[in-house]
Every structure is written in C-alpha cells, then in structure tokens.
Amino acid sequence: MKVILGLLQHACSADPAANLKKTLSLAAQAARKGANIICTQELCRSQYFCQSENHANFALAEAIPGPSTRTFQKLAKKHGVVMIASLFEKRASGLYHNTAVIIDADGKLLGIYRKMHIPDDPLYYEKFYFTPGDTGFRSWKTKFGQIGVLICWDQWYPEAARLTAMHGAEIIFYPTAIGWHPSEKQAHGVHQHGAWETIQRSHAVANGCYVAAVNRIGLEQPAGGAGLEFWGQSFVAGTSGELLAKASADQEEVLMVPVELGKVDVTRTHWPFLRDRRIDAYGDLIRRFSD
Secondary structure: OEEEEEEEEOOOOOOHHHHHHHHHHHHHHHHHOOOOEEEOOOOOOOOOHHHOOOHHHHHHOEOOOOHHHHHHHHHHHHHOOEEEEEEEEEEEOOEEEEEEEEEOOOOOEEEEEEOOOOOEEOOEEHHHOOOOOOOOOOEEEEOOEEEEEOOHHHHHOHHHHHHHHHOOOOEEEEEOOOEEOHHHHHHHHHHHHHHHHHHHHHHHHHHOOEEEEEOOEEEEOOOOOOOEEEEOOOEEEOOOOOEEEEOOOOOOEEEEEEEEOHHHHHHHHHOOHHHHOOHHHOHHHHOOOOO
8 A cells, every 4th residue: 555645844933823824734735745644743833842941831732632633633634634743732730741643534533642751851841841641652543554653752762663563553653853952063963863863764674664753944942042953854764764755954845755555564574573572581671770
C-alpha cells in the first residue's frame, strides 16, 4: 500500500490564531498535493514558550477535544486525510500536557498521545508546564495504515520507539521543536543535529518501520535573550534507516514523501529483530540504574 506523507515545517509568530491559520493552510496545501497523512510540528499554535517559566503561558492551553481539535477534524474530513496535530492541552486546573491528537480521514478523533518524556534543560523548561503523559505507547489503525505518535524529547528513547512499534506502528511520527542555542551553534551545532537525526534513523532500523520527524524553523525569542534557532530539517527515514526525504534548515516547506507500507513486513522478515529479542533477559530495564 502506497501512502503519501505531508510534513508541515514552518516558523511560528507570537499570534496563536495566525499560527493555526498557517498550519491549516499548509495542511490544505498538502492535501491538494495528494498527502494521505499530514503531521504538524510540536505545539503548532504557538512559539516555543518553554524558554522561560512564566505562568501567563498557561493561557495558551486548551481542552482536548476543543476548538483546535474540532478545526483539524473538519479539515481531515473535508480532504479525506489522516491528521496528527500537536497541541498544548489543559486537562484540568493545574494539569497540563503536551498532547497530539490523531484524527482519521473521516474526521473521527481516534485518540490522543500525551508526551511521556519531559525535558528540563536551559531554554527547554518543559517540566514547569507539562505533566508526564499517562496514555502509554500505542498505535492507531487509520484509513492509511497503522501509525504511532511520539513527541520531541521522546525521540531520544529507544524504549519508546520499540513499544510503539510493538503495538503495530508501521510509521512513527515525531512532532518536534528543537534547535540550537545561537552561542553553541558554531562549536556544537553539527554534532547536536547529527545526533538528533541519527537516533531517529536508528529507531527505523531497529524496528523495521518508517520514521517521520517534523520540526519548526526560525529564531524565536519569546522570553528575550538570544532565544533558540530551530534547525528545521524535517525528514522521513525508510525501514532500513535510509533518508527518503529531508527539508531545509531555514525554509517553510510542505515535505511530501511517498512510502510503501508493504516494506515494513519485508524488512522485518529479513531483519527479524522482533523475533530475536531476549525478553527473558531485559528485566533490569524497569530499574533506573543497575549498580
């Protein structure tokens, strides 16, 4: 089965309404070009506000399902596409998540994924905002294949990709917001980006599935200071980890990538990592560290 992916890479402004309008416009553009599954970048309605700990930013959150979810459902139904959208969820007073909604081609909300791994690094102060997810790792059967969704910091963890693949995912999508500290770019930028791309391509290899990472572009300084320079370079990796397509580092793009889902079965048959896993020997994985 041939499926066309549409990855939406763009900059975000300080205006949530304008960002949503931009995302919807690019999604419609992808659909007109023939995309079957469309994925946004992480927190597509706003700039990356986690650069500071500011209670005012909680006003950016909304209920799920809520206004944005319903808007993406209408778009999915109108164009007959599967839609993955990354949103800031207000679950209850004082309880917020970094959440992706998964919508089938008929507009039905299939479910949500709440980001499981929450970072806390300079200018990535996500633990202030997001409660760790409680949805677990899973996949959804859509009109255009079985898909899994993980979010940004999740992409560094082989356990997350493995469990998502074990739930049947043929494609793992990673809505993302990652970039350089401008002061570090010259000394460390190549290695930082290389590590990011390599780890995700390795998930495709280890699990014999497709991986699609969707990142934003542009310099954002919502908290002042030097800000973050998002490095774009959204990409799709094939079932052997090969790069099928890659966007630029600084241009708005709708990255259209055809994939053949039948290759998942072929790859997993020839490289039977799932068959040869020693599940009897992995008990220590549930420990923080083995002394």
